[in-house]
Amino acid sequence: MTKTTNARKLTISKAMAEALGEAMDSDERVFLMGEDIGKLGGAFGNTAGLYDRFGAKRVRDTPISETGFIGAAVGAAACGMRPVVELMFVDFFGVCMDAIYNLAAKNAYFSGGAQPVPMVLMSAIGGGYGDAGQHSQTLYGTFAHLPGMKVVAPSNAYDAKGLMHAAIKDDNPVIYLFHKALHGLAWLGTTPGSITHTPAEPYEVPLGKAAVLREGSDVTIVGLSWPVHLALAAAEDLAGQGVSAEVIDLRSLVPLDKECVLNSVRKTGRLVVVDDDYQSFGVTGEIIAIAANEAFGSLKAAPQRVAHPDIPVPFARPMEQFALPNKDKIVASVHATL
Amino acid sequence: MEPDASQQLAMYKKMVTSRQYEDAIQGAYFEGKLPNFNMANGPIPGEMHLSSGQEPCAAGVCAHLTNDDYVSATHRAHHIAIAKGVDLERMTAEIFGRVSGLSGGRGGHMHLFDTNVNFMSSGIVGEGIAPAVGAALSFQMRGLPHVAVAFIGEGAANQGAFHESLNLAGLWKVPFVCIIEDNSYGISVDKKRSTAVPRNDVRAAGYNMPGIYIENNDPLSIYAAAGEAIDRARKGGGPSLIEIETFRLTGHFTGDPETYRPEGEKESITKRDALPLMRERMIKNDVAAVADIEAAEQSASETVARAIAFARAAPEPAPEEALNMVFV
Ligand SMILES: Cc1ncc(C[n+]2csc(CCOP(=O)(O)OP(=O)(O)O)c2C)c(N)n1
Ligand SMILES: [Mg+2]
Numbered sequence: 001m002t003k004t005t006n007a008r009k010l011t012i013s014k015a016m017a018e019a020l021g022e023a024m025d026s027d028e029r030v031f032l033m034g035e036d037i038g039k040l041g042g043a044f045g046n047t048a049g050l051y052d053r054f055g056a057k058r059v060r061d062t063p064i065s066e067t068g069f070i071g072a073a074v075g076a077a078a079c080g081m082r083p084v085v086e087l088m089f090v091d092f093f094g095v096c097m098d099a100i101y102n103l104a105a106k107n108a109y110f111s112g113g114a115q116p117v118p119m120v121l122m123s124a125i126g127g128g129y130g131d132a133g134q135h136s137q138t139l140y141g142t143f144a145h146l147p148g149m150k151v152v153a154p155s156n157a158y159d160a161k162g163l164m165h166a167a168i169k170d171d172n173p174v175i176y177l178f179h180k181a182l183h184g185l186a187w188l189g190t191t192p193g194s195i196t197h198t199p200a201e202p203y204e205v206p207l208g209k210a211a212v213l214r215e216g217s218d219v220t221i222v223g224l225s226w227p228v229h230l231a232l233a234a235a236e237d238l239a240g241q242g243v244s245a246e247v248i249d250l251r252s253l254v255p256l257d258k259e260c261v262l263n264s265v266r267k268t269g270r271l272v273v274v275d276d277d278y279q280s281f282g283v284t285g286e287i288i289a290i291a292a293n294e295a296f297g298s299l300k301a302a303p304q305r306v307a308h309p310d311i312p313v314p315f316a317r318p319m320e321q322f323a324l325p326n327k328d329k330i331v332a333s334v335h336a337t338l
Numbered sequence: 339m340e341p342d343a344s345q346q347l348a349m350y351k352k353m354v355t356s357r358q359y360e361d362a363i364q365g366a367y368f369e370g371k372l373p374n375f376n377m378a379n380g381p382i383p384g385e386m387h388l389s390s391g392q393e394p395c396a397a398g399v400c401a402h403l404t405n406d407d408y409v410s411a412t413h414r415a416h417h418i419a420i421a422k423g424v425d426l427e428r429m430t431a432e433i434f435g436r437v438s439g440l441s442g443g444r445g446g447h448m449h450l451f452d453t454n455v456n457f458m459s460s461g462i463v464g465e466g467i468a469p470a471v472g473a474a475l476s477f478q479m480r481g482l483p484h485v486a487v488a489f490i491g492e493g494a495a496n497q498g499a500f501h502e503s504l505n506l507a508g509l510w511k512v513p514f515v516c517i518i519e520d521n522s523y524g525i526s527v528d529k530k531r532s533t534a535v536p537r538n539d540v541r542a543a544g545y546n547m548p549g550i551y552i553e554n555n556d557p558l559s560i561y562a563a564a565g566e567a568i569d570r571a572r573k574g575g576g577p578s579l580i581e582i583e584t585f586r587l588t589g590h591f592t593g594d595p596e597t598y599r600p601e602g603e604k605e606s607i608t609k610r611d612a613l614p615l616m617r618e619r620m621i622k623n624d625v626a627a628v629a630d631i632e633a634a635e636q637s638a639s640e641t642v643a644r645a646i647a648f649a650r651a652a653p654e655p656a657p658e659e660a661l662n663m664v665f666v
C-alpha cells in the first residue's frame with residue numbers, strides 16, 4: 001500500500017458508495033433499488049456516481065412503494081440476485097415491515113435453510129437536527145429484537161466500507177443503518193471522528209466483531225454508531241478527572257460480540273451503555289442483562305445506561321436536545337458507577 | 339359550478355396569503371443556515387417543504403369545506419392548512435418550535451394538527467389517506483353531513499395505503515374525496531419514471547368511484563370539480579378521486595439544488611404560475627377591481643407578518659416539556 005492510499009480519508013457516505021461500486025464490479029448479481037438513488041445518487045449520497053457507471057438496469061429508482069420494492073428484493077434474492085435496497089429514512093419501516101421481518105427475516109428458517117435471503121437494506125438513522133418524530137429515530141433495537149436479520153451500524157468510514165462488503169457477501173438479510181450525524185453531508189453537519197482512513201481497495205470488516213476504540217481500566221462504555229463518538233468525548237473528559245474509561249464500538253448488534261463486552265467488564269467491573277434509541281426494552285437493557293448474567297461477579301456497581309426517554313423524538317430544539325444522549329449524561333452515568 | 343366574484347376573490351386571497359407565507363417561511367428558514375447550508379441551524383431546524391405554485395389545489399378544494407369537514411395533508415401542507423383555516427399564528431409558532439405552537443413545538447412543520455378545524459398533516463408518504471377514510475366512516479356512522487378529504491402528492495399514489503384506502507372508501511361509499519396534487523415529481527423522480535399510468539384518475543375505476551384529471555393548475559376548474567365531488571359525498575353519493583396538474587415552483591425541500599429538472603423547466607412552470615394568471619383574469623373579466631385585489635394582498639401580508647411576529651415572540655419550550663403528552 002502506498003503512503004497516499006494510507007492517508008486517504010473518506011466520509012461514511014463516500015465509503016458506502018465505494019463499497020457498493022466495488023461489489024457491483026465484482027458480482028453481476030448485485031443491484032440496487034430505492035427512491036432517488038439513480039441520477040440523484042440517493043438522498044444521502046450513498047449511490048453517487050453509480051447510475052452513470054452501471055446504468056438504470058442495476059441502479060433502479062423506485063416509486064414510493066416500499067412494500068413493493070423491498071418485498072421484491074426478497075424474491076430477487078431468492079432467485080439468484082443479491083439486491084441492496086435503500087429505505088430512505090428508517091422511520092419509514094412502518095409501511096414495509098412485513099417484507100422485512102416476515103419475509104426477509106424468516107424465509108431461510110421457513111425453508112429449512114433451503115432459501116437464503118442474501119440482501120442488504122440500508123437506511124438512515126438518527127436526529128439532532130430538528131427533523132421531528134418521523135425522520136429522526138434509530139430503531140436498531142427493534143430490528144435486532146426480531147430474529148432473522150443481522151443488524152450493523154458503523155461509526156466511521158473504514159468500518160462503513162468493510163461492513164458493507166461483508167453485508168453484501170453474507171447470505172442472510174443485513175439491516176445496515178447509517179447515522180445522519182456521521183454521514184459527511186454538509187447539510188447535516190458531521191462528527192469529524194467519522195471521517196477516517198479508508199483503503200481504496202475492497203476489504204471486509206466481519207459482522208459481529210466489536211472494536212475497542214479506547215482502552216481503560218475503571219469503567220467500560222459500550223455503544224455503536226453515533227453514541228460511540230459521544231463516549232469517546234466522555235472518556236477524554238473522564239481522563240482529565242482521573243477516571244480511565246474503555247470504549248467499545250459494537251459495530252453490529254446481530255451478531256453481537258458478547259465476549260468483547262464481557263472481557264472488558266470483567267476487567268473494569270463497571271458498565272455504562274449508551275444508546276441513541278428508545279430506552280425501554282432495547283439495546284441498553286440487553287447489554288446490561290448480558291453483563292448481569294455472565295459477569296455478575298465482576299460488577300462493582302450497578303450498570304448504568306444513557307438512552308432516549310420513551311417519547312417520540314420532539315421537534316423543538318430544547319426538547320430534542322433534552323432527549324438525546326450526550327457527553328455530559330455519559331460522564332454523569334460513569335460517576336454513578338464509581 | 340362556477341365560483342362567483344366574491345368566491346374568486348376569497349380564493350385568490352387564500353392563495354396570496356399562502357404564497358406570502360411560504361416566502362416568509364423561506365426567509366426565516368435560511369436564517370443562520372448559510373453560507374454552508376446546515377439544516378440543524380437557525381430558528382427553524384429540520385427539513386422544510388414549501389407549497390409555492392400549488393396554492394390552487396388547496397384554495398379550490400377547501401372553498402367547499404367547513405370546519406367540521408376533515409382534512410389530512412402531507413409533508414407539503416402549509417397551503418392546505420391556510421386554505422382550511424388552521425390558526426396561522428399557532429401554526430407558525432409550531433414551525434418555529436415554540437410553546438404557543440399547535441402542539442407546543444413537539445411536532446414541527448411536518449406534524450401540524452389543528453383540531454378546531456379538523457386538520458392534520460404527517461411526514462410519511464401516503465399516511466394520511468386511511469385516516470381520512472376513517473373520518474369519513476365516522477361521519478357516515480354518526481349520520482353527520484361532513485366529508486373527509488385526503489390531499490396527497492402524485493408520488494403517494496404508488497403506496498399500498500393509497501390503494502387499500504380507496505378500495506375501502508369505494509366499498510363502504512363513505513363521504514371521502516382524495517385530491518392528488520400532481521406536481522410531476524416525487525423528490526427527484528418524475529412521474530413518468532414512477533407510475534405505470536400517465537394519470538392517476540384512471541385508477542379510480544378500480545375502486546368504483548369517479549375519477550377526474552384537471553389540467554393546468556386552474557383554480558376555477560379545481561373549484562368546480564371539487565365542489566361537485568364534495569357535494570356528492572355530502573349527500574351520500576360516495577367518494578371521488580381528483581388528480582390536479584400543478585407545479586412545484588421551489589425545491590422538494592428548501593435548499594434543494596433541483597439538479598434533476600430538465601433545462602428550462604423552471605422557467606416554463608414559473609410562466610404558468612396560477613397567482614399572476616388568476617389576478618390578470620379577475621381584472622380582465624371584471625371579477626374584481628384592482629383596488630379590491632390590492633386590498634386582499636395587503637391584508638394577506640399583514641396576516642403573514644402577524645403570524646411570523648407571533649411565532650418569534652413566543653417562548654421556547656422548557657426541555658422537560660418533552661416528557662408530557664405521550665399519553666393524555
Ligand atoms: C413512506 C415514505 N417513503 C419515502 C418518504 C420520503 N419522501 C418524502 S416526500 C417524498 C416525495 C413525495 O412525492 P409526492 O407524493 O409526489 O409529494 P410532493 O413532495 O411532490 O409534494 C418522498 C419520497 C417518506 N416521507 N415516506
Ligand atoms: Mg409530487
